[in-house]
Amino acid sequence: MLDSARHTAHHADVVIVGAGLAGLSAAQQLTAAGVTVTVLETAHRTGGRMTTDKADGFLLDRSGQLLNTSFPELIRTPGLEALKLRPFTPGVLVHADGRNHRTGELRGAKRAFTTARAFAAARASRSAGLDQARLGAALARLAALPIDRMLARPDRPTSATLTSRGLPTRTVESFLRPLLTSLLSDPDLTTSSRCADLVLRGYARGRLCLPAGGSGVIPELMAAQLPPGTVRTGVEAVSVGTTSVGTAGHGTFTCRSVIVATGARAAAELIPGLRLPDFHPVTVLHHTADEPPLRDASLILTGTCRGPVAHTTVASEVDPDRAPLGRTLISSTVLGPSAATPTPELDRLARAQLARVYGTSTSSWHLLAAHHDPDAVPAMPAPHDVRRQVRLLSGLYxxxxxxxxxxxxxALFSGRRAAQAVLRDLGIRPGHGTPALRAA
Known part of the structure; x- marks a missing residue:
């Protein structure tokens, strides 16, 4: 529950800086164990990068990240049982050779082989059928592979491993590369191959989707599970220690432990010596049109279609809540250096590309918003530790x-890990309720 900052001082067992998904996840775990928590958020709403703007009845996500129904934390996080996920249906299209090819969604071994056969039939080519059978088999193996075995594999840049999986070059370039580019927000595929395998495993086990009502619904549902007054918005943290957080204009919040749950850049500013990663920039373009350019809820990977957009979808077909009745919303994601292109030029280039992708004129489309974030996705170059230390020292996480x-x-899982580290240091068994700690 939210509460605008009105106090000049406050004490809690744990102060969390940042009300994004990681901070809210940590707060849920701690309050469930009986620990008193205060969450400080600079912005006037929760969510961090997972926010949704409202404009003329449209719901416009600021993030271009894709969700997957197989994400475990979407299932186990309190409050998210009310979250409605809208899968891309029938699935995924890849634009190549001047047209869109349907691939379907891959869910486990059985679905993988079924999709491979369906794709092969659509292409009406024996060689294409064999290619897709090999792809289906490779994804099915990943879907069944235990995570510990996956993380024990040698870690190299993803681009260097794509052709080592026994897949034909044409399959890698026409499907696997554009898919991973979108899932990792990394056009150059410098990302750790272990991380790529993890997201491919999730892709093979679940379905890509959008949250109904916009991505901002996720933090809203999570914050609603917290005790009233836990989250204080409009409070900027300027310093952190093990027992206090200093703020700009709202005094000092004292505590037993501090969790910094901000983005990587803000965390590095608050904690000297914390390594700052590189980032993958992202721009999300939202257009409206008189008529839907595609009357199904597919995700389109632009593949070899020249232009700045990596993937696009008619978002109002996936989730009707995102547009007023009778209106159309097309959401497209731009990755890499192109994301920094000035908006008028980026809009021009994107429209030209989207006209080819959707096979229709885009001259009458109206740009509702262009959200650019240079720090959208922290880079995960090889070698990458997927479980980086969350405990810096006793009292600071x-x-x-x-x-x-x-x-x-x-993000959700790291918040859970940080909360468990705090509870261990406080002598509380994670997952078990306990009376609130006495004030120091």
Whole structure:
């Protein structure tokens, strides 16, 4: 529950800086164990990068990250049982050779082989059928592989491993590369091959999807599970220690432990010596049109179609809540250096590309918003530790997608790990309620 900052001082067992997914996840775990918590958030709403703007009845996500129904934390996090996930249906299209090819969604071994056969039939080519059968088999193996075995594999840049999986070059370039580019937000695929395997494993086990009502619904549902007054918005933390957090204009918050759950750049500013990763920039373009350019809820990977957009979807077909009745919302994601292109030029280039992808004129489309974030996705170059230390010292902890994997799953799970580390240091068994600690 939210509470605007009105106090000049406050004490809690744990102060969490940042009300994004990691901070809210940590707060849930701690309050469930009976620990008193205060969450400080600079912005006037929760969510961090997972926020949704409202404009003329449209719901416009600021993040271009894709969710997957197989993310464990979406299932086990309190409050998210009410979250409605809208899968891309029938699935995924890849734009190549001037047209869109349907691939379907891969869910485990059986679905993988079924999809491979369906794709082969659509291409009406024996060689294409064999390629897709090999792809289905490779993804099925990943779906069944235990995570500990996956993380024991040699870690190299993803781009260097794509052709070592026994897949034909044409399959790698026409499907696997554009898929991983979108899932990792990394056009150059410098990302750790272990991280790539993790996201491919999730892809093979679940379905890509959007949250109904926008990505901002996720932090809203999580914050609603916390005791009233736990989250204080509009409070900027300027210094942290093991027993206090200093703020700009709201005094000092004292505590027994501090968790820094901000983005990586803000965390590095608060904690001297914390390593700052590189980032993958992202720009999300939201257009509206008179008519849907595609009347199904597919995700389109742009593949070899020249232009700045990596993937696009008619978001109002996936989730009707995102547009007013009778209106259309097309959401497209731009990755890499192109994301920094000035908005008028980026809009022009994107429209030209989207006209080819959707096979229709885009001249009458209206740009509703262009959200650019240079720090959107922390880079995960090889070698990458997917379980980076969250306990810096007794009383000071850090969490976020930059400590795990750069995904919604990674952010949520790192918050859980940080809370468990705090509870261990406080002598509380994680997962078990306990009376609130006495004030120091």
């Amino acid at each position: 850090v969490c976020g997608d930059h400590r795990d994997t750069s995904t919604v799953q990674g």
